[in-house]
Amino acid sequence: MSTSAVIMMAIAILIVWGGLVAALLKLRGHPDEPDDEEPTGTVA
Secondary structure, three states: OOHHHHHHHHHHHHHHHHHHHHHHHHHHHOOOOOOOOOOOOOOO
8 A cells, every 4th residue: 555545544544533533422421311301103
């Protein structure tokens, strides 16, 4: 692989893993609130 290909691959990996880490940190700081209502459209 050429040097430019290795650099582009490293940048792509950093973007993907960086986005994953950012999403996890955001969810740790602001977790999703659970739904209080029962789902609609289901027939019991």
